Amino acid sequence: MTSMTSTDGQGVAVQLTGLRRTYGALNALDHFTLHIAPGELVALLGPSGCGKTTALRCLAGLEDPDSGRIEVGGRDITSVPTSRRDMGMVFQAYSLFPHMTARQNVEFGLQLRKRSTQERRTRAADMLDLVGLSDQADKYAHQMSGGQQQRVALARALAIEPQVLLLDEPLSALDAKVRTQLRDEIRRIQLTVGTTTLFVTHDQEEALAVADRVGVMRAGHLEQLAAPEELYARPTSEFVADFVGLTNRLPGTAVDGHADVLGGRVPLLDGSATSGEVMVLVRPEGIDIAADPAGDATVLSGSFLGAHGRVTAETAGGHHVVVQVPSSAVAAYPPGTRVRLTARGDRALAVRAE
Amino acid sequence: MVPFFAYTTVFLLIPTLVVVIGAFLSGGRPTLGNVRALTEPAVISATQHSVVLSAVTAVGGAVIGAVLAYAVSTARVDGVLRRFVASLCGVLAQFGGVALAFAFLASFGATGFLTTWLAKVGVDTGPGLWLYEWDKGLMLVYLYFQIPLMLIVFLPAVEGLRPQWREATETLGGSTWVYWRRVAAPILFPSFVGATLLLFTNAFSAYATAAALVSQGSPLLPLAIGNTLTSEVILGQENIGKAMALEMVVVVAVAMTLYAVLDRRSSKWLAP
Numbered sequence A: 001m002t003s004m005t006s007t008d009g010q011g012v013a014v015q016l017t018g019l020r021r022t023y024g025a026l027n028a029l030d031h032f033t034l035h036i037a038p039g040e041l042v043a044l045l046g047p048s049g050c051g052k053t054t055a056l057r058c059l060a061g062l063e064d065p066d067s068g069r070i071e072v073g074g075r076d077i078t079s080v081p082t083s084r085r086d087m088g089m090v091f092q093a094y095s096l097f098p099h100m101t102a103r104q105n106v107e108f109g110l111q112l113r114k115r116s117t118q119e120r121r122t123r124a125a126d127m128l129d130l131v132g133l134s135d136q137a138d139k140y141a142h143q144m145s146g147g148q149q150q151r152v153a154l155a156r157a158l159a160i161e162p163q164v165l166l167l168d169e170p171l172s173a174l175d176a177k178v179r180t181q182l183r184d185e186i187r188r189i190q191l192t193v194g195t196t197t198l199f200v201t202h203d204q205e206e207a208l209a210v211a212d213r214v215g216v217m218r219a220g221h222l223e224q225l226a227a228p229e230e231l232y233a234r235p236t237s238e239f240v241a242d243f244v245g246l247t248n249r250l251p252g253t254a255v256d257g258h259a260d261v262l263g264g265r266v267p268l269l270d271g272s273a274t275s276g277e278v279m280v281l282v283r284p285e286g287i288d289i290a291a292d293p294a295g296d297a298t299v300l301s302g303s304f305l306g307a308h309g310r311v312t313a314e315t316a317g318g319h320h321v322v323v324q325v326p327s328s329a330v331a332a333y334p335p336g337t338r339v340r341l342t343a344r345g346d347r348a349l350a351v352r353a354e
Numbered sequence B: 001m002v003p004f005f006a007y008t009t010v011f012l013l014i015p016t017l018v019v020v021i022g023a024f025l026s027g028g029r030p031t032l033g034n035v036r037a038l039t040e041p042a043v044i045s046a047t048q049h050s051v052v053l054s055a056v057t058a059v060g061g062a063v064i065g066a067v068l069a070y071a072v073s074t075a076r077v078d079g080v081l082r083r084f085v086a087s088l089c090g091v092l093a094q095f096g097g098v099a100l101a102f103a104f105l106a107s108f109g110a111t112g113f114l115t116t117w118l119a120k121v122g123v124d125t126g127p128g129l130w131l132y133e134w135d136k137g138l139m140l141v142y143l144y145f146q147i148p149l150m151l152i153v154f155l156p157a158v159e160g161l162r163p164q165w166r167e168a169t170e171t172l173g174g175s176t177w178v179y180w181r182r183v184a185a186p187i188l189f190p191s192f193v194g195a196t197l198l199l200f201t202n203a204f205s206a207y208a209t210a211a212a213l214v215s216q217g218s219p220l221l222p223l224a225i226g227n228t229l230t231s232e233v234i235l236g237q238e239n240i241g242k243a244m245a246l247e248m249v250v251v252v253a254v255a256m257t258l259y260a261v262l263d264r265r266s267s268k269w270l271a272p
């Protein structure tokens, strides 16, 4: 039995280097490299099939990479079997042992580690308390809601004081309200225990909300790894700009690190196309809108989204532009209103026009 | 629901009532004589034979069928082959016994072609009579339909085992052995016992296969019941037959009730 090297509040570093995994002709992982700092929560984000699960399963030892190296806490564990890796794993759904109560599920890993009954009881109670389920300890999976089952799964994973916590789309089987609630709670708990964590999701909002850093994946490799604000404000590729947040693609002209677009001038991000006709990727909140009978755009629709709203307008050139406005302002732009749109001047990414 | 109740009334409830009432009547008068007749040596021996035959083939069929079900589930047989295996098992479980009984007779019977051929090359297989004995030939032949039935009944349970359970066990530090002993076996246990009970009642009430192979006497309960209904030798035997049928209904009802209880538990665990 492996010893538990991690202590509360002190995670270990994870280093994945040059992982490759092929299924027939398909490269599920293609020279995938990722460093996770001790105690950090990194979210892997990307469209379905881009290799997120494969990366996580390689780290868990449930999948063998064809080549590459996996290190945890400075130790090479590439060929260590799953049962000796000390990983806490939370699956998408249905992973609780159905013939055991919540408490027995949480105690299971400790039982395998030959902990005393006393210690098991205490630890299981603490863990169920941590996830807010002390009163459900004697329930079976089929007696709990999906959200409660995921909490128990998290408690079970954390009970063994894992070196690394792995979560593979742990919220995607839940409905929207429970999802945001549990998402915030996972983050709170992760900060409390300080375990180094890899969180896989295809939901950009989820990734941006929980992670210290988000790794956007595409076709088996990391496209960009950055803090959420940075990823949103300074995407290094069109793929990232498109995938993270809503973005408008507007024609413009690039000169000297600027682009003229929508009657305004915006500075360009590194990695942009620097001259000629370009497509500028402008966020909805980077555009000003004003009612103006002489304006050359027409409002198509408006929607109220809670804290803010969005207005969609069509330019004279036939481009649809989404603009973010305060929610109280949506009513001021009924469909058919003539408006003037101006790019406000936040840095944007420009790509070569096809 | 109405057609369902009509169906069960006509085909289940009425026959059962006929059996229950008939078991306590003789010549139109109420009596316990038929039930008392169940203690006669011939009836007791038929009951014992039936119980032993059913229990042995249920357990044997369950063990072998479970192993096959696991093999089918791990082979990830799907598509056409999968449907073929399923229908084949369905047919075998229904008609396999009788078909095999005749195949056995044709091959290994006293004048069967294999027996004759073996005799020609100098191997004496004996008179071939073992086939007709309830505890040798019949056990073998019963297994032939018990195993496919187990495969059909138990496969959904095996396929209900989620890969996450094995992987969760591994990440928590458990070996394959731990997974089987602490996770898979306890989860499958109710389904396994339930399926074994189903196999038991299946063999206990099987008539056709036994009738095809056994030509002498009525060593089994279904044959004894059939005998009282067809023989014209002794009048008044008919109601003793109903008493035996009542005995059978009770045994089957107890087994099926246990089966239902176990099935409910495991379906909660294995529900999609």
Ligand SMILES: Nc1ncnc2c1ncn2[C@@H]1O[C@H](COP(=O)(O)OP(=O)(O)O)[C@@H](O)[C@H]1O
Residues within 6 Å of the ligand: A023, A026, A027, A028, A046, A047, A048, A049, A050, A051, A052, A053, A054, A055
């Ligand atoms: N066991 C497997 N056999 C064949 N192909 C697989 C297998 N597992 C994953 N793949 C393929 O590898 C690619 C990456 O899969 P995965 O890591 O599950 O993606 P993601 O989690 O990002 O949706 C997908 O195209 C998927 O079809």
Ligand SMILES: [Mg+2]
Residues within 6 Å of the ligand: A052, A053, A054, A169
């Ligand atoms: Mg996945």
